[in-house]
Amino acid sequence: MSPADRFARLPDLLAADSDLQRRGRWVTVDCRVDVGDQPFFLALENGALAAFERGTRLMRSSAFTVGATDEAWTQHWQPVPAPGWHDLFALTKRGVASMEGDFRPLLQNLQFFKDLLALPRRLPERI
Template sequence: MHVGTKEWMAQFQKTVNNDQELNVIGKYFTTTFLWQIGPESYVIEVLEGKIKNIISNPTPLEPWKFAIRGTVDAWRKFTQPTPPPMYHELFAAMFQGNLQIDGDIKELMANLRAMTRLLDVTREVQLTVA
């Protein structure tokens, strides 16, 4: 099981929803964003720090506020328990051209701490399913 598969996404949702840190800092973290992992796209609906729904391969009419896009290889590196240099953090990977962000960047920045933790949890999913 690797990042971007439906099985991985289901485990990711469980891991995020059980994360104690997100339970605290995510109280006001409510958003919808597009997460593209190579050819696969997911709309992630977050309500009060918990993933309420993951929509696989959404239609163009499915609403989202911002998007985080990257290749499968970039996300595999990002989600390693100890990622290689420049894959350890969202903006480091973005500035190197490994990930792209678009859409309502203000929405992302308003929720940056919780969003950073949500992405950090991807590394725990790898440990869970290894």
Template sequence: MKKSDDDVAAAFARLPALLDGDAALIQRGRFLDVDCLLGSTEQAFHVAIHAGRIVDMAPAPVLMRSWTFGYRATPAAWTAFWQPMPKAGWHDLLSLTKRGVATLDGDIRPFMTNLQYFKDLLALPRGTGGAA
């Protein structure tokens, strides 16, 4: 992996701790229970969310582990997304998919039903410098 790939993977590895520090976001996701695949196109993570908290996170692929939906973007897209003030078109998860630098696949109902939760969850590295 290149340095930027490593930086993005490290930013994702910090997500559980960042989420634990955001009580309002945990409260917003209190009804959410889902297993998903989140990360970069180079290194994704199996993420288990229960009652709005990340209870398990393991680097993919994990043999025989299922997931409901996956959201993955290129390392360059995550780096741009995690800027303190991202440029237009790089500021939003759905904008990244529209640009073609991110994919959303699987059963997207839990993602769309809890869209603001996932937008805020995946933006948490912005406050810590992201992958910069």
């Protein structure tokens, strides 16, 4: 299963995590996550995914984009990630991930987004 295929399971993973939804109850924003060359568009409303679309969308706007290489997501989503691959900012520091756009909604809800983007860690390694 490719990293993008793993991330495509995000709606189920978030729906199963009532605590993360509770912590994200103030989060309402459209954002984009790039897994390798695959873009995903997330419409978050009160901490839940109101829409989740995979693939290019012409002229779709997003508040911010978080992207990383396939290798970075693969390493990040290991059950126990190795040092230097275990946090979003560890990835950006080593130059395999990026964050662009309006950082305000991201920083206002940083722990929520870090935990959201780590959810595929919960999937079995081979599905």
